[in-house]
Amino acid sequence: xxxxxxxxxxxxxxxxxxxxxxxxxxxxxxxxxxxxxxxxxxxxxxxxxxxxxxxxxxxxxxxxxxxxxxxxxxxxxxxxxxxxxxxxxxxxxxxxxxxxxxxxxxxxxxxxxxxxxxxxxxxxxxxxxxx
Amino acid sequence: xxxxxxxxxxxxxxxxxxxxxxxxxxxxxxxxxxxxxxxxxxxxxxxxxxxxxxxxxxxxxxxxxxxxxxxxxxxxxxxxxxxxxxxxxxxxxxxxxxxxxxxxxxxxxxxxxxxxxxxxxxxxxxxxxxxxxxxxxxxxxxxxxxxxxxxxxxxxxxxxxxxxxxxxxxxxxxxxxxxxxxxxxxxxxxxxxxxxxxxxxxxxxxxxxxxxxxxxxxxxxxxxxxxxxxxxxxxxxxxxxxxxxxxxxxxxxxxxxxxxxxxxxxxxxxxxxxxxxxxxxxxxxxxxxxxxxxxxxxxxxxxxxxxxxxxxxxxxxxxxxxxxxxxxxxxxxxxxxxxxxxxxxxxxxxxxxxxxxxxxxxxxxxxxxxxxxxxxxxxxxxxxxxxxxx
Numbered sequence: 125x126x127x128x129x130x131x132x133x134x135x136x137x138x139x140x141x142x143x144x145x146x147x148x149x150x151x152x153x154x155x156x157x158x159x160x161x162x163x164x165x166x167x168x169x170x171x172x173x174x175x176x177x178x179x180x181x182x183x184x185x186x187x188x189x190x191x192x193x194x195x196x197x198x199x200x201x202x203x204x205x206x207x208x209x210x211x212x213x214x215x216x217x218x219x220x221x222x223x224x225x226x227x228x229x230x231x232x233x234x235x236x237x238x239x240x241x242x243x244x245x246x247x248x249x250x251x252x253x254x255x
Numbered sequence: 256x257x258x259x260x261x262x263x264x265x266x267x268x269x270x271x272x273x274x275x276x277x278x279x280x281x282x283x284x285x286x287x288x289x290x291x292x293x294x295x296x297x298x299x300x301x302x303x304x305x306x307x308x309x310x311x312x313x314x315x316x317x318x319x320x321x322x323x324x325x326x327x328x329x330x331x332x333x334x335x336x337x338x339x340x341x342x343x344x345x346x347x348x349x350x351x352x353x354x355x356x357x358x359x360x361x362x363x364x365x366x367x368x369x370x371x372x373x374x375x376x377x378x379x380x381x382x383x384x385x386x387x388x389x390x391x392x393x394x395x396x397x398x399x400x401x402x403x404x405x406x407x408x409x410x411x412x413x414x415x416x417x418x419x420x421x422x423x424x425x426x427x428x429x430x431x432x433x434x435x436x437x438x439x440x441x442x443x444x445x446x447x448x449x450x451x452x453x454x455x456x457x458x459x460x461x462x463x464x465x466x467x468x469x470x471x472x473x474x475x476x477x478x479x480x481x482x483x484x485x486x487x488x489x490x491x492x493x494x495x496x497x498x499x500x501x502x503x504x505x506x507x508x509x510x511x512x513x514x515x516x517x518x519x520x521x522x523x524x525x526x527x528x529x530x531x532x533x534x535x536x537x538x539x540x541x542x543x544x545x546x547x548x549x550x551x552x553x554x555x556x557x558x559x560x561x562x563x564x565x566x567x568x569x570x571x572x573x574x575x576x577x578x579x580x581x582x583x584x585x586x587x588x589x590x591x592x593x594x595x596x597x598x599x600x601x602x603x604x605x606x607x608x609x610x611x612x613x614x615x616x617x618x619x620x621x622x623x624x625x626x627x628x629x630x631x632x633x634x635x636x637x638x639x640x641x642x643x644x645x
Contacts, residue, residue, distance in 0.1 A: 126566075134563070135570055140636040151638070158560070158588065158603035160638040179638040181603075183562030187636075 126184055127219055134184045139194035143177040147245060150237025152230045159186045159227060163193070163234040167242050171202045178234075185217070185224035192216045193231045202239050208232065258572040259618045259625075263458075264407055264435060264551055264609035265576055269501065270460035276504040277462065280497035288494045289485055298496045305503025312510040313452065314443040315469055322468045322486045323499050327434040327455030329479065330468040331358035333490070334430045334451045337476035338399050339366050342428070346396025347371045352384050352413075353594035355403050356432055360590075376402075381543035382411035382595050389418060393425045400429050404436035404452075408578055408591040408607055409542035410551030412440055419448040428474060434458055434466075438509030438516065439548040450474050454506065456498065460612070461505030465498035516612050520549035523610050523619060528552060530623040535630050537641060541592060541605060552608045553592075555601040556630050558637040564606060564629055571625035576607045600639065 126134075143164035153160040159182035166175040176197045178190035193213055197205050210228035214220070217228070269277075280301060286294030288302045303318070310318040324330045339349055351363055353375045363373045374392045376384045384402060393400075400422045404415050415431055422429035430451035433442055438459045444452060450471045457463040470476055476489065483491035509516075531538060537557035556564060561577045568575055578589035592602045608622075 131566065131570075134566060137636070155599070158599055162638045179636050180560075181558065181600075181637050181639045182560050184566050186560070187563060 125221060129218060130184065130188050130220060133188045133191060137187055137191040139177045139191050140179070140187070141177055142179065143175060146175075146177075148238045148242030150234040150239070150241055152233035152237060154226060154230055157182070157186075157226060159183070159230060161186060161190055161230055161234050163190070163231075163238045165197070165205075165238050165242065167202065173197045173200050173202070173205055182227065183224065185220045186227045186230070188217060188220075189213055189227045189231045190234075193235060197235065202242070205235060206239055208235060256572045257621050258574075259614075259622045260574050261608045261610060261614075261622055262574045262576050263611035264607060266457045266463065267460045267611055268613075269462055270505070270508065272508055273461050273501045273504045277497045277501040280500050284496070288496055289483070298494075301496055301500050302494055305499045308503040308507040309454065309467060309469075312442075312506045313437075313454075313469060314445050315471075316445060317472060319487065320469055320472055322470060322490055323494060323502070324466045324468055324490060325464055325492075325495075326457075326466040327356070327432065327453050328358040328466075330453040330455070330466045331356065331432055332362045333476070333479040334453060334468055334470075335359055335362035335399070335401060336366060337479055338428055338430065338451065338474065339371060340477040341475035342398040343371075346394070346398045348374070348394050348397040350374045350376060350389065350392050350397060350400045350427075352376045352378060352402050354378050354382060354406050354408075354411075354591045355401070356407060356434070359401055359403070359432055372396075378411075378594050380596050381546070382406055382409050382591065383543060383546070384413060384418075386414065386417060386421065389421060393421070393427060397425070397427050400427050402429075402431055404431045404433040404442070405439060405548050406542075406591060407435040407551075408589055409553045409595070410435070410547040411543040412436070412546045412548060415449070416447045419450075422450075423448055435548065435551070437506065438513060439550055441513065444469055444471070451476075454502075456502040456505055459505045459509040462498045462501040465495055465502045467502065512612075517549055519612065520610055523614055523616070524549045524552055526616060527608065527610070527619050527623065530619060531626065534623060534627040539601065541595065541597065541601075550610050552610075554606055554608070555597070555604040556606070557600070557604060557641065558639040559604050559630050559633045560637075561604055561606050563633055564604075564626075567629035567632065568622075568625055571629065573622045573625045576609075577605070578607070 146164040148165040150163045161180045164177045168174045176194040210232040213228040286298040288298040306318040306321045309321045419429040428450045432453045434455040452469040456465040481491045539555045541553040
């Protein structure tokens, strides 16, 4: 059902867990599949994603998709991050069962939500500074 | 790495007694049981013996009430469609439950496409159908009621005798899928007034690809498989003599050893649940608290996805399952737990553990350690917080 490559990544995800001091976080969930994922980003002053981690309630493909997305995101600008699509994630993952491909869409949604959250935080901070 | 198999409800190993019964049928007694020469008659004697053993084990009044099939799925398909079609001039309404095996549910769905009407009885939180609701569902045109004796995902035992009695009070034929029941609970088709009953070989230390349908004499059925005069012209196809021999022996042993096996499995099951509750927090046991078989435990581990837990346990050498093996290749979650009204998160966190007769306390200790470790690991990265809050 899953390739050894996917299972190895699932057994030792590199980016699982909380990210202290993150300044952008995004959530996405799929009611049918039951998955809930949260992406945490640390974005530096040059709008570069310097670190990224995830937490997930989901199956093997969900965890691997999150882990791969984190790896893809680190070092990217926010714009580059926003341009990552579910197809890019699927391509990085390699072969997964077709009925699990929806997880890449979820991850894409979480990335967008995390970056949007970062912008909102920035906006709030700016408003605070003005006041 | 140690390996522990906690998936006996998916399939079991073939016991040595069963294997010994089967082996001569591959290369010594290899005749076609339908041939009239001595080779055939010898094979036919093996088939008759298996039929007798099964009839005795379930207290059928005649051995010719046992029909061999390719497994439980075929027997379920045949019972539902064959009986429904045979009695379609009387009526086209069938009653079943929402927690049947897919072999029954999908057969009913097919009949619906043909114009039959099907009532899917709901179940309570413990997986029991409501007898009053059953009574209210019976109509003048109801011809068949099919209720699973023991649910294969949660182990809940239905009140089969009472259900069959009601069916007969209204002149309705009663079938039960007893695949998970045989060897776990005592089955007496005469005392329990069962008209048709499905048995499978590979859940009771017999071979895969063999099963049978008990069909009370006098009940009409249309064939599902045609193309030969085998099984008294009701089921075409050369009889799989080695598998039939194995099934006969497996059913005989399952009933012979029922008491001793159940005593052992009860101790194992209780020890497993106790050990899990001592080591892991936020766990719920799904199914009926008392009216359940000893070999199946269904549990939900809050905040933990069941597929991830299954795969981590597999990496530790512990085999378990999500829902039933028949659906676990797909992304579909348990229709049984859904019908029992479990929360979505609890369904996605549910694992079925099922114990075989060879399991030891040391196996349980090893498995529980692996479960505790894996649950802790997945909870540490779970996007859910305690009590399923998102």
